[in-house]
Amino acid sequence: MADENWKPKIIAIICNWCSYAGADLAGGARIQYPPDIRAIRVMCTGRIDPLFILKAFQDGADGVLVSGCHFGDCHYLEGNFKAAKRMFLLKSVLKNIGLDDKRLRMTFVSASEGAKWGMVMEDVIKTINELGPSPLKEFAR
Amino acid sequence: MAEVKKNEEPRIGVFVCHCGTNIAGSIDVKAVMEYARTLPNVAIADDYQYMCSTPGQNKIAEAIAEQKLTGVVVAACSPRLHEPTFRNATKAGGLNPFRFEMANIREQNSWVHMHQPEEATAKAKDAVRIAVAKASLLEDLVPKSVPVEKAAMVVGGGVGGMQAALDLANAGIKTYLVEKSPTIGGRMSQLDKTFPTLDCSQCILTPKMVDVYRNEGIELLTYTEVEQVEGYIGNFDVTLRKKARGVITPAEAEARGIVGGGCTGCGDCVDVCPVIKPNPFELGMAPRKAIYIYHPQVSPLIYTVDFDACVKCGLCVEACGEKKAVDLEMKDELMTVKVGTVVLATGYDIFPIEKKFEWGYKNYDNVITSLEFERLICASGPTGGHLVRPSDGETPKKIAFVLCAGSRDSTGVGKPYCSRFCCMYSLKHAHQIIEKIPGAIPYIFYMDIRSFGKMYEEFYYRIQDEGAKFIRGRVANILEDPVTKNLHVNAEDTLLGRPIDMEVDMVVLAAAVQPTAETEKTRRLFGVSCSQDGWLLEAHPKLNPCGTTTAGVYLAGVCQGPKDIPDTVAQAEGAASAASIPIHRGEVELEPYFAQCMEEKCAGCGLCVNQCPYGALSLVEKDGRTVMQVTEAKCKGCGTCGGFCPGGAIWMQHFATPQIVAQIDAFLLGGEQ
Numbered sequence: 128m129a130d131e132n133w134k135p136k137i138i139a140i141i142c143n144w145c146s147y148a149g150a151d152l153a154g155g156a157r158i159q160y161p162p163d164i165r166a167i168r169v170m171c172t173g174r175i176d177p178l179f180i181l182k183a184f185q186d187g188a189d190g191v192l193v194s195g196c197h198f199g200d201c202h203y204l205e206g207n208f209k210a211a212k213r214m215f216l217l218k219s220v221l222k223n224i225g226l227d228d229k230r231l232r233m234t235f236v237s238a239s240e241g242a243k244w245g246m247v248m249e250d251v252i253k254t255i256n257e258l259g260p261s262p263l264k265e266f267a268r
Numbered sequence: 269m270a271e272v273k274k275n276e277e278p279r280i281g282v283f284v285c286h287c288g289t290n291i292a293g294s295i296d297v298k299a300v301m302e303y304a305r306t307l308p309n310v311a312i313a314d315d316y317q318y319m320c321s322t323p324g325q326n327k328i329a330e331a332i333a334e335q336k337l338t339g340v341v342v343a344a345c346s347p348r349l350h351e352p353t354f355r356n357a358t359k360a361g362g363l364n365p366f367r368f369e370m371a372n373i374r375e376q377n378s379w380v381h382m383h384q385p386e387e388a389t390a391k392a393k394d395a396v397r398i399a400v401a402k403a404s405l406l407e408d409l410v411p412k413s414v415p416v417e418k419a420a421m422v423v424g425g426g427v428g429g430m431q432a433a434l435d436l437a438n439a440g441i442k443t444y445l446v447e448k449s450p451t452i453g454g455r456m457s458q459l460d461k462t463f464p465t466l467d468c469s470q471c472i473l474t475p476k477m478v479d480v481y482r483n484e485g486i487e488l489l490t491y492t493e494v495e496q497v498e499g500y501i502g503n504f505d506v507t508l509r510k511k512a513r514g515v516i517t518p519a520e521a522e523a524r525g526i527v528g529g530g531c532t533g534c535g536d537c538v539d540v541c542p543v544i545k546p547n548p549f550e551l552g553m554a555p556r557k558a559i560y561i562y563h564p565q566v567s568p569l570i571y572t573v574d575f576d577a578c579v580k581c582g583l584c585v586e587a588c589g590e591k592k593a594v595d596l597e598m599k600d601e602l603m604t605v606k607v608g609t610v611v612l613a614t615g616y617d618i619f620p621i622e623k624k625f626e627w628g629y630k631n632y633d634n635v636i637t638s639l640e641f642e643r644l645i646c647a648s649g650p651t652g653g654h655l656v657r658p659s660d661g662e663t664p665k666k667i668a669f670v671l672c673a674g675s676r677d678s679t680g681v682g683k684p685y686c687s688r689f690c691c692m693y694s695l696k697h698a699h700q701i702i703e704k705i706p707g708a709i710p711y712i713f714y715m716d717i718r719s720f721g722k723m724y725e726e727f728y729y730r731i732q733d734e735g736a737k738f739i740r741g742r743v744a745n746i747l748e749d750p751v752t753k754n755l756h757v758n759a760e761d762t763l764l765g766r767p768i769d770m771e772v773d774m775v776v777l778a779a780a781v782q783p784t785a786e787t788e789k790t791r792r793l794f795g796v797s798c799s800q801d802g803w804l805l806e807a808h809p810k811l812n813p814c815g816t817t818t819a820g821v822y823l824a825g826v827c828q829g830p831k832d833i834p835d836t837v838a839q840a841e842g843a844a845s846a847a848s849i850p851i852h853r854g855e856v857e858l859e860p861y862f863a864q865c866m867e868e869k870c871a872g873c874g875l876c877v878n879q880c881p882y883g884a885l886s887l888v889e890k891d892g893r894t895v896m897q898v899t900e901a902k903c904k905g906c907g908t909c910g911g912f913c914p915g916g917a918i919w920m921q922h923f924a925t926p927q928i929v930a931q932i933d934a935f936l937l938g939g940e941q
Contacts, residue, residue, distance in 0.1 A: 136935070136936060138932060138935055138936070140928075143348070144797075144817055145797070147346075147348065148348060148817070150375065150376050151346045151348055151349075151372075151375040151376065153375075153376075153380055154346070154374065154375030154376055154377075154379035154380050155375060155379070157379055157380070157382065158380060159380055159381065159382060159383070160380055160381075162377070162380075162381045162384055162387040162388060162390075162391045163387075165391065165394050165395065165398065165935050166372075166376060167398065167928065167931050167932070167935075168347070169907065169923055169928070170861060170905055170906055170907055170923060171906035171907055171908060173879075173906050173907060173908030173911055174906065174907030174908065174910055174911045174920060174923055174928075175911050176910070176911045176912070176913075176916075176925065177911075179925075179928055179929065179932060182929055182932055182933075183932050183936060186932060186933060186936035186937050187936050187937075188932075188936055199792055200792070200797065202795060202817065202818070202906070203881060203904055203906035203908065204795075204881040204882075205881050205908075206881070206906045206907075206908045209879060209908055209911070209912070210911070213911070213912075237797060237798075238797045238805060238817065239797065239798070239799040239800045239805055240800065245380070267936070267937065
C-alpha cells in the first residue's frame with residue numbers, strides 16, 4: 128500500500144424502503160460503525176444501472192455497496208431480484224477487467240435490521256481496507 | 269410531464285442543522301456550513317439550531333425569495349423523517365417542492381460516529397457536496413392525484429378487526445371484513461373473563477359480533493382468505509378465496525331458487541354426522557363433528573363442513589331436508605373487490621411451548637397452557653367450568669403458574685420479547701381458582717409482574733390480598749411423579765436466595781405469543797415489512813404506530829406486536845380513523861417519481877417492458893417508429909426500467925441518471941482528493 132494516510136472511498140447505493148430505513152434505525156440505536164462509506168438513496172435497487180457502478184469505479188471508488196430488501200420483501204415486488212442478477216453479471220465483468228470482484232458487494236438489510244447494517248458497514252470497510260486502493264484510482268478523472 | 273426549466277443557472281441554498289447537540293455534538297456544523305459556501309452553484313449557506321422549527325423553515329423561504337434560489341439543500345436528519353417538512357418550506361418560498369434535497373447527517377452520520385468528530389465532519393461535507401450536486405439538477409415535478417375507492421377492507425375478524433370494521437362502516441364507508449375461520453370473534457371468544465374488571469369475555473364480545481353481523485355497511489366474509497393484492501392506495505384490487513363451506517346461507521339458497529331454504533343453524537345435521545374430530549376452538553379438549561360450529565355464539569350462525577374429515581355419507585343432507593342447506597359438492601370461489609384502504613388485524617398464535625421441553629408440556633398430562641386453562645375454567649368450555657386435572661379428572665388444589673413461559677427468553681428456543689398480557693391474565697387465573705375452588709392455592713412463579721395498565725396494579729394487590737403466593741424465579745424444570753401424576757416444580761426463589769422443589773397438582777404455562785403462521789404470506793401480499801421478531805412493522809414506532817410503509821395499509825392489534833384487549837381496540841380505532849382519511853378526502857397525491865420515455869433516444873427494443881412488475885410500460889407506434897410509453901397510473905416509480913434501458917432512454921423523475929451520476933461524481937471527483 129502506497130499511502131499510509133489512504134482512507135478507502137466507498138459508495139453505497141441503497142434502497143429507500145429497507146436498507147436506508149435500516150441505516151436510519153442503526154442511527155436511532157446509536158450503533159457505532161466506521162465512517163468511510165457515503166450513501167446515495169434510490170427508491171429501489173432495481174433503479175441501479177450497472178453503469179452507475181462502473182462510473183463509480185472509473186471515478187476511483189475503492190468499493191461499491193448495493194443494499195436492498197430481502198428477497199420477497201421488495202417494496203416493488205422484484206426490483207431487488209433484478210438488481211441481484213445485474214450485480215452478479217457485473218461482478219464477472221469486473222473480474223474480466225482485472226478488478227477484484229469483492230470491491231462490489233450486494234447485501235440485503237431490512238428496515239428492522241439496524242444492527243445488521245452496522246455489521247455490514249464494518250465488514251465492507253474491512254474488506255476494502257484489506258484490498259487496498261483501487262488500481263483504477265490513478266486513471267480517475 | 270414535468271416542466272424542465274432550460275438553461276437555468278443553478279443557485280442552491282444550503283442549510284445545516286445543529287439539531288441541538290444531536291448533530292452539533294459530533295459534527296462541526298459551522299465548518300460544514302463554511303465548506304458549503306465554497307461549493308459550485310451554492311448561492312447561500314446558513315446554519316441554525318433547529319431547521320425544522322418555524323424560524324428555521326422561514327430561513328429557507330426567505331432565502332428562496334432573496335437569493336432567487338433554484339434548489340434547496342438541508343443537511344439534517346433523515347429524509348424519511350423531515351423531507352415532507354422541508355418540501356413544504358421550499359414550496360412556501362415559492363419554489364417547486366421537488367427542488368429540495370436532503371443530506372442525512374444525523375441518523376447516518378452524527379449518531380453512528382459519535383466519537384469521531386473529524387471523520388464525521390468530513391463525511392458531512394461529502395454529504396452536502398453530494399446533495400448540492402443533485403439539487404443543481406432537480407426539476408419541477410407535479411404530484412399526481414388519483415381518486416380513492418370509497419370502500420375499505422379489514423383482514424382479520426378478532427376484536428381488533430371487528431372494531432376497525434365497525435368504525436369504518438359507521439363512518440359511512442363500505443367495509444369488507446375478511447376472516448379465515450368460519451366465525452368472527454377471534455381469540456377473545458376463547459377467553460373466560462377479562463382482566464382487571466373480570467367482565468365475562470363472551471358477554472362483552474358477542475354484542476360487537478352481532479353489531480358487525482347486522483351492520484349494513486359491513487360485508488362479512490367469513491371462511492375467506494386473501495389470495496392476491498394488486499394496485500396501490502386508493503385502488504387496491506383484492507382477490508379473495510371464499511373457501512367451500514359445504515353449507516349455504518338463506519340468501520344463497522334464495523339465489524339458487526330454493527324457497528325458504530339455507531342454513532338456519534338448527535344443528536340437525538350435527539346429530540347425524542358420524543365423524544368425530546377434536547375441536548380446535550376447545551384446543552382439542554372436546555369433540556366436534558365433521559359438520560360444525562365453533563361455539564353457540566358464532567356469527568354468522570352457519571354450519572361449516574370440514575372437508576378434510578367429511579366422508580360424504582350424505583346423512584347431513586338428508587337431515588337438512590327441504591332446507592337443502594348442505595352442499596357437499598361445493599367448490600372454493602374466487603372474488604375480486606376494489607378497496608381504497610386496508611386494515612390488517614391478523615392477530616397471533618401461541619408459541620409451541622412444548623419446545624421448552626424442560627417444562628414437559630405434552631409429556632406430562634397435568635401441564636397445560638393458559639389458553640387451555642381459559643377453556644377449562646369457562647362455563648361454556650368442555651368441562652362446564654370445572655377445573656380438572658387431565659390425568660384423573662380430580663380438582664387440583666395446588667396450582668403453579670409459570671410466567672414468561674417462552675417470553676423474555678434469550679436461550680434461542682423462546683422469544684426475546686415480553687408478551688405483555690400474560691402477567692395480568694395469570695393474576696386473573698389465580699383469582700378464578702381462589703374464587704371457584706375452596707382451599708386452592710395458586711403459586712405464581714414470576715420474573716417481574718408487569719401490571720402497567722389502568723387499574724392493573726390495583727388488581728395485582730387484590731390478588732395478593734386474596735392469598736395467591738408469589739415466587740420470584742424462573743422455573744428451571746418440572747418433573748412428573750409417575751404414580752400420582754403430581755408435578756415437582758424446581759426453581760430458585762431469587763428473593764430468598766434458595767432453591768425450591770414444590771409438589772403441585774397442576775402447572776399452567778403462560779406461553780408466549782408469536783406471529784401467526786400466515787403472517788409472512790399476508791405481509792408479502794400487502795407489501796408490509798416485519799420487525800426482527802416477525803410482527804408486522806409500523807411506519808414509525810411512536811408517531812405512526814397504525815401505518816405501514818405501504819401507503820393505504822394500516823395495522824391493528826397483536827399482528828403489530830403483543831398488546832392486550834384495550835390497546836388492541838384503541839389501535840383498531842386509530843387504524844380505522846387513519847384508513848378513513850384518504851377515503852373521505854376522495855383523492856390521494858402520489859409522489860411523482862414516474863418513468864418518462866425520452867422518445868428521441870428510444871430504439872423501441874422493448875426490453876424495459878418485461879422489467880416492469882406492474883405492466884406500466886408498453887410499445888406504441890408514434891410518428892412511424894416504435895417507442896415505449898409509460899402508463900403513469902400504473903407506474904410506482906421503482907426505476908427498474910431505468911436501470912435496465914440499454915439506450916439510457918428512460919428518465920426516472922427525481923432519480924434521473926444525470927442526477928445519480930452527478931452524486932457519484934460529486935463524492936468521488938469533487939472535494940479533496
